[in-house]
Amino acid sequence: MNKLNFLVLFLPFIFTFFYSLTFLILQQISDKKYLSKLIYSFLFLLLLKIILIIKFYNFFNIQEIFYILFAFTCNCFIFMNLIQVPISSLQVKLLRMVSKNKGIKEKKINSLYDSNRIFEERLKTFVNNGTVKKKNSLIKLNSKKILIFYVFFKFVKALHNVRL
Amino acid sequence: MEQIINLIIYCFIYIFIHLGLYRLLNINVNKIFTVIFIFLISLFLGIKTSSNEIVLNLINFNLFVICFYILMPGIINNGPALLIIDILMKENKKSTKEKIKHLFKIKTTSTVVKNRLKINIDRGLIFRKNSQLFLSKKGKIIINFFNIIIKIFKLKIYE
Numbered sequence: 001m002n003k004l005n006f007l008v009l010f011l012p013f014i015f016t017f018f019y020s021l022t023f024l025i026l027q028q029i030s031d032k033k034y035l036s037k038l039i040y041s042f043l044f045l046l047l048l049k050i051i052l053i054i055k056f057y058n059f060f061n062i063q064e065i066f067y068i069l070f071a072f073t074c075n076c077f078i079f080m081n082l083i084q085v086p087i088s089s090l091q092v093k094l095l096r097m098v099s100k101n102k103g104i105k106e107k108k109i110n111s112l113y114d115s116n117r118i119f120e121e122r123l124k125t126f127v128n129n130g131t132v133k134k135k136n137s138l139i140k141l142n143s144k145k146i147l148i149f150y151v152f153f154k155f156v157k158a159l160h161n162v163r164l
Numbered sequence: 165m166e167q168i169i170n171l172i173i174y175c176f177i178y179i180f181i182h183l184g185l186y187r188l189l190n191i192n193v194n195k196i197f198t199v200i201f202i203f204l205i206s207l208f209l210g211i212k213t214s215s216n217e218i219v220l221n222l223i224n225f226n227l228f229v230i231c232f233y234i235l236m237p238g239i240i241n242n243g244p245a246l247l248i249i250d251i252l253m254k255e256n257k258k259s260t261k262e263k264i265k266h267l268f269k270i271k272t273t274s275t276v277v278k279n280r281l282k283i284n285i286d287r288g289l290i291f292r293k294n295s296q297l298f299l300s301k302k303g304k305i306i307i308n309f310f311n312i313i314i315k316i317f318k319l320k321i322y323e
Binding site for chain 2: 104
């Protein structure tokens with residue numbers, strides 16, 4: 001393997017590191033919603049990557065270009081999930097609950113964490129990340145980005161015969 | 165170009181095997197064991213062939229398998245976030261909080277927490293002792309790991 005091959009091999013991982021760094025810096029300096037920061041920093045780096053590929057087009061073949069873009073997208077997807085899990089995963093929330101209350105009984109968890117609380121928590125998260133807007137008691141879907149995820153999940157759920 | 169087509173074919177074969185087994189035999193192959201197994205086979209093939217093109221393809225395929233592994237729990241289990249969005253979509257994107265809450269309660273019943281708790285126990289993250297629940301070592305590692313992520317990235321958790 002020559003130097004260029006090594007560069008191609010590690011380029012998506014280096015860019016993913018820069019992606020996490022960009023997100024980290026944005027989290028420190030901006031109060032905007034984390035979801036927007038995650039998506040926009042990904043788009044920014046993807047664009048940067050495409051510009052670099054166009055500029056050094058002669059050094060890469062089509063397979064290498066495909067590898068760089070595909071691996072970068074997959075890495076970013078993994079990173080996005082890593083950020084999402086502690087915020088929205090119910091499983092992690094339950095782990096945290098057991099960690100805080102050692103020896104808690106299952107019945108107590110069910111009574112503490114009923115559908116009422118789950119709903120309120122989710123709604124709070126949605127309002128805070130700008131997915132929905134709350135005006136008095138009226139709730140309105142605000143983000144168009146979420147509709148892409150919604151349509152995708154509905155389609156894949158239908159493929160798996162899982163009903164919402 | 166041939167290698168790109170090969171990768172796309174491998175990904176589709178993986179999806180179809182998963183779909184077929186899941187729908188016909190109710191077997192979920194999307195487990196950590198599968199991810200490790202594919203990684204080991206790829207490692208063996210990568211070392212054996214020592215071809216750049218194959219190595220790049222194998223890395224891509226392994227990343228795809230990991231992404232698929234991450235995606236699947238959200239597909240098989242109905243998360244509360246998706247349920248709220250679904251209710252809102254069916255109500256023409258807006259509704260009153262009380263109505264959404266009422267529909268949400270009908271849909272979730274009490275199985276959501278029970279199911280997640282069962283998954284945590286099955287995976288050895290939580291263990292039962294005299295009908296009390298305790299966090300296992302594995303569970304503590306996961307919680308500490310996510311606490312570090314929360315601190316580094318200054319994430320807000322709404323609890």
